[in-house]
Amino acid sequence: MHNSSTTDTLEDKVSSTAANETLEDYTLRYAPHSFRRWSPRVVAITALGGIAYLADFSIGASIGMAYGTTNAILAILFAAIVIFLTGIPVSYYAARYNIDLDLITRGAGFGYFGSVLTSIIFASFTFIFFALEGSIMAQGLLLGLGIPLWAGYLISTIMVIPLVIYGMKALSKLQVWTTPVWLILMVAPVAYLIHQEPNLVGQFSSFSGNEGFKPFDMAAIMLGAGVCLSLIMQIGEQIDYLRFMPAKTKENNKSWWIAVISAGPGWVILGAIKQIIGAFLGFYLLTKIPGVNTTEPVQQFNAAFHDMLPGWIALSLAVILVVISQIKINVTNAYSGSLAWTSAYTRISKHYPGRIVFVIVNLAIALALMEGNMFAMLGKILGFYSNFAIAWVVVVATDIAINKYVLKLSPKEPEYRREMLYDINPVGMVSFIAAAGLSIAAFFGLFGSFAAAYSPLIALTVAFVLTPVMGIITKGKYYIKKDNDGIKEPRYDAEGTPVATVYHCVSCDQDYERPDVMYSHQHSGVICSLCKTLEK
Numbered sequence: 001m002h003n004s005s006t007t008d009t010l011e012d013k014v015s016s017t018a019a020n021e022t023l024e025d026y027t028l029r030y031a032p033h034s035f036r037r038w039s040p041r042v043v044a045i046t047a048l049g050g051i052a053y054l055a056d057f058s059i060g061a062s063i064g065m066a067y068g069t070t071n072a073i074l075a076i077l078f079a080a081i082v083i084f085l086t087g088i089p090v091s092y093y094a095a096r097y098n099i100d101l102d103l104i105t106r107g108a109g110f111g112y113f114g115s116v117l118t119s120i121i122f123a124s125f126t127f128i129f130f131a132l133e134g135s136i137m138a139q140g141l142l143l144g145l146g147i148p149l150w151a152g153y154l155i156s157t158i159m160v161i162p163l164v165i166y167g168m169k170a171l172s173k174l175q176v177w178t179t180p181v182w183l184i185l186m187v188a189p190v191a192y193l194i195h196q197e198p199n200l201v202g203q204f205s206s207f208s209g210n211e212g213f214k215p216f217d218m219a220a221i222m223l224g225a226g227v228c229l230s231l232i233m234q235i236g237e238q239i240d241y242l243r244f245m246p247a248k249t250k251e252n253n254k255s256w257w258i259a260v261i262s263a264g265p266g267w268v269i270l271g272a273i274k275q276i277i278g279a280f281l282g283f284y285l286l287t288k289i290p291g292v293n294t295t296e297p298v299q300q301f302n303a304a305f306h307d308m309l310p311g312w313i314a315l316s317l318a319v320i321l322v323v324i325s326q327i328k329i330n331v332t333n334a335y336s337g338s339l340a341w342t343s344a345y346t347r348i349s350k351h352y353p354g355r356i357v358f359v360i361v362n363l364a365i366a367l368a369l370m371e372g373n374m375f376a377m378l379g380k381i382l383g384f385y386s387n388f389a390i391a392w393v394v395v396v397a398t399d400i401a402i403n404k405y406v407l408k409l410s411p412k413e414p415e416y417r418r419e420m421l422y423d424i425n426p427v428g429m430v431s432f433i434a435a436a437g438l439s440i441a442a443f444f445g446l447f448g449s450f451a452a453a454y455s456p457l458i459a460l461t462v463a464f465v466l467t468p469v470m471g472i473i474t475k476g477k478y479y480i481k482k483d484n485d486g487i488k489e490p491r492y493d494a495e496g497t498p499v500a501t502v503y504h505c506v507s508c509d510q511d512y513e514r515p516d517v518m519y520s521h522q523h524s525g526v527i528c529s530l531c532k533t534l535e536k
Contacts, residue, residue, distance in 0.1 A: 029103070029516050029528070029529050029530055030098055030099055030103070030416075030498070030515045030516045030529075031098040031099070031243045031244055032500070032512070032513040032516070033098075033247065033498065033500040034502075035244070036244050037246075038244060038245075038246070040245060040246065040252060040258070041255065043241055043242065043244055043245050043246075043259060044260075044263035045179060045263075046241050047241035047242055047264075048179070048262070048263050048267060049178065049332075051238075051267045051270060051271060052178075052179070052182050052324070052325045052328035052329055053133050053325060053326070053328075053329035054133065054297035054322065055129060055132050055136065055329075056231075056275045057277065057278030057281065057282075057297040058132070058136065058278060058297060059227055059231075059275055059278065060072065060076065060274065060276055060277065060278025060280075061278045061279055061282025061294050061295045061300070062227070063076075063223075063227055063279070064207070064209070064278070064279025064280075064282050064283060065209060065279075065282055065283075065286065065294055065295070066209055066210060066220075066223075066224070067211055067213050067217070067220040067221075067223065068207055068213055068215060068220070069204055069205055069206070069207045069279060069283070070205075070216060071213055071215060071216070071217055071220040071221050071224060072276075072279050074216070074224075075220070075221045075222070075223070075224025075225040075227075076224070076225075076228055076272050076275045076279075077272065078221065078225045079225045079229045079231070079232075079272075080228070080269070080271070082225075082232070082390075082460060083229070083231065083234075083235070083265065083268040084265040084266070084268050086265075086393050086394055086397040087235045087238075087264050087397075088261070088264070088265050088401075089400040090235055090264075090393070090396055090397055090400065091235065091238065091239065091242055091260055091261070091264025091265055092260060093400055093414065094239040094242045095242045095248075095256075095259075095260045095264070096248060096496065097414050097492075097498060098243050098244070098245070098498060098515075099243055099414055099416060100239055100243050101118075101235070101236040101239045101396070102115055102118070102339075102340065103416040104239075104396060104416075105118050105119075105392075105428070106415070106416045106421055107410070107411075107415040107416055107421065107479065108395075108396045108399040108400055108403075108404070108410075108414075108428065109396065109425050109427040109470075110396075110425055110429060110432070111421055111422045111423055111428070111429070111478065112347070112418055112422065112423050113347065113424060114423070114425055114428060116343075116347055116348060117429075117432075118392050118432070119341075120340070120344055121233075121392055122233060122340045122392075123340035123341045123344065124385070124388075125230075125234075125236070125389065126237070126334070126337030126340065126362060127333070127337055127362050127365045127369065128366075128381065128382075128385060129329070129333050130157075130330050130333040130334060130337070130362065130363070130366035131366040131369035131374050132374065132375065133325075133326045133329050133330050133333065134157060134326065134366060134367075134370050135153070135373075135375040136297055136322060136326060136375075137155075137156040137323060137326035137330075138151075138153045138155075139152070139297075139298045139322075139375075140298040140318070140319045140322030140326075141155065141156075141319070141323075143298050143315070144298075144318070144319030145319070153367060153371055154367065156330065156370075157363050157366065157367045157370075159327065160327065160330045160331045160334050160363075161334075161359065161360075161363070178324055178327075179328075181324060182324050182325060185317060185320065185321040185324070186321060188308070189305045189307070189317075190277055190280075190281070190304060192304075192307065192308045193284065193304050193307055196307060200283075200284060203283075203287070204284075207283050218453075219453040219454075222453045222454050222456060222457060223453050225456055226382075226383045226386050226387075226453075226455060226456040227383050228275065229386040229389070229390055229456050230382035230383070230385050230389055231268070231271060232389045232393050233389040233392075234267060234268075235264065235265070235267075236336060236340075237332050237333070238264050238267055239264070240336045241263065242260060242263060242264055245259065245260065247497050248497065278300065281294075281301070281304060282294040282295060282300065284300075284304070285299060285300060285303055288303065289303055298318055298319065298322050301317075301318040301321055301322070302314065302315055302318040305318050333362075333366075334359055334363060335359075337358070337362035338355045338356070338358040338359040338362055341358035341361060341362060342355045342357075342358045345358070346533060347533060350533070350534055350535065350536050352530075383443065384440070384443060387436055387439040387440045387443055387455055387456070387459050388436050388440075390439070390456055390459040390460050391431075391436035391439065391459045391462075391463045392432055394459070394460055394463035394467075395428050395432045395435065395463045398463065398464050398467040398468065399427065399467055399471070402468045403427070403467065403468055403471040407468060409472070409475070409476030410471075410479035411480060412496070413491065413492050415479070415480055416529065417485070417516075417529040417532060418529065418532045418533055418535075419482075419485075419518065419532055420480060420482060420485060421479075422478045422479075425479060426470060426478060427467065427471050427479075428467070430466065431462070431463055431466040431467045431470050434462055434466055435458070435460075435462035435463035438458050438462055439455040439456065439458040439462070442458050485518035485519060486518055486519025486521075487503075487514075487517065487518065487519050487526065489501060489514060490514075491515045492515070498513065498514070500514070501513065501514045502514075503517045503526045505517065505526060505527055505528040505530075505531055506523050506524070506525035506526060506527060507520075507523055507527050507528070507531040508528065508530070512528040512529075516528055516529050516530075517529070520532070
């Protein structure tokens with residue numbers, strides 16, 4: 001790392017801070033070939049470790065109790081199909097070109113400053129779900145150790161800080177080592193319960209819920225799907241790991257694709273299974289232990305473990321499962337949130353405060369939500385948030401799959417450098433604002449009670465249709481400001497792989513690979529995208 005002298009400018013110092021790969025983890029830029037030393041398998045396991053969260057069990061139980069088993073399962077499956085399909089193009093793009101969702105969004109219809117809005121939406125996802133998962137952990141500490149909820153919230157927040165600070169290097173080790181233990185603790189009690197009480201499955205399948213809906217009720221299915229679709233934003237966290245995939249080659253082609261599909265869109269397969277299990281365990285609690293909160297995962301697993309083992313062992317294992325799960329997901333929430341906040345703040349202010357500052361900011365917001373008992377309003381918060389999330393992800397996925405690859409309205413390779421992009425691209429911005437605006441209006445009943453249940457479908461349809469329409473109307477004019485970045489060597493080779501040639505930035509005195517640099521007439525030399533971002 002560059003040692004700043006007293007004559008260095010503030011920008012030089014800031015750029016040097018951001019260039020510290022150990023702490024900053026390539027927050028604002030392309031993840032270079034020289035840093036990506038993990039195999040596809042390790043990257044995939046690290047990414048999938050982040051979906052160990054127990055919120056799926058709460059979500060499944062809440063919609064199962066409200067709308068009945070049939071409607072809940074159909075809602076879960078509908079949401080899973082949407083999440084899987086939209087996750088394919090963005091996961092491929094992130095792994096192929098080694099950039100996060102914010103950098104993808106800039107060149108996929110939103111423009112350089114347009115994607116600031118979506119960075120804030122993604123950051124909101126991370127602190128909402130951190131608060132949700134922290135609440136679940138606090139419930140476990142209360143049940144198992146008698147620790148008051150307020151103290152549990154504080155413990156669940158503080159304990160992730162040391163792990164998050166060191167980024168991918170620390171997170172890959174944590175996720176790889178804890179995943180087998182987590183899987184055994186999650187699967188064993190549920191399998192044993194079904195084996196011991198097979199009649200439960202039949203009773204569960206005929207459960208009609210508490211809201212009075214009939215089976216196969218479309219309104220109930222869409223209401224449940226709206227809650228599940230709030231998780232569409234999880235793809236952003238998967239991508240924060242997938243951007244460290246090694247280059248795709250003939251030798252690793254099969255393992256590369258398996259890793260990208262399983263750890264990218266494939267996360268939702270396990271997510272949907274967990275939601276259905278959550279609905280099942282919620283029903284089990286309702287019938288066996290009336291009066292217990294059926295949406296609390298620690299209560300669900302405590303009851304399931306008690307069918308299998310003596311009391312104190314059962315309770316201990318339930319608490320261990322909760323703690324492991326929450327650490328695994330909340331390091332990811334805090335990590336991804338810090339990336340999103342840093343990216344938005346730096347582009348607006350032209351100042352880089354360091355990713356760790358926003359680790360603390362994200363955790364402080366999450367702690368405030370926990371202390372405000374956000375868990376009690378789980379369904380309403382997620383149902384509202386999903387309108388924004390669906391609109392954004394569908395716009396980006398459609399822009400990549402259709403506008404780039406089918407209509408060829410914008411370059412296939414990504415562009416995220418400040419001087420090469422328009423500030424705002426109407427393709428993504430208009431599509432997103434229209435989709436989110438109409439779906440939120442429907443969610444709050446402005447189009448009547450019938451349309452309120454279908455707000456997720458409105459967000460999805462408007463985003464999917466309007467994105468290519470806006471691309472055709474604008475003729476792709478606002479994707480790229482200029483074709484030439486002043487360097488003769490292309491950024492990507494004939495196969496589309498990022499070129500690893502190293503260039504020296506004349507502004508911050510750091511080395512960067514070809515996709516991350518351009519020629520600056522102002523500096524009379526090559527400058528990195530980071531310094532271009534920080535220019536006043």
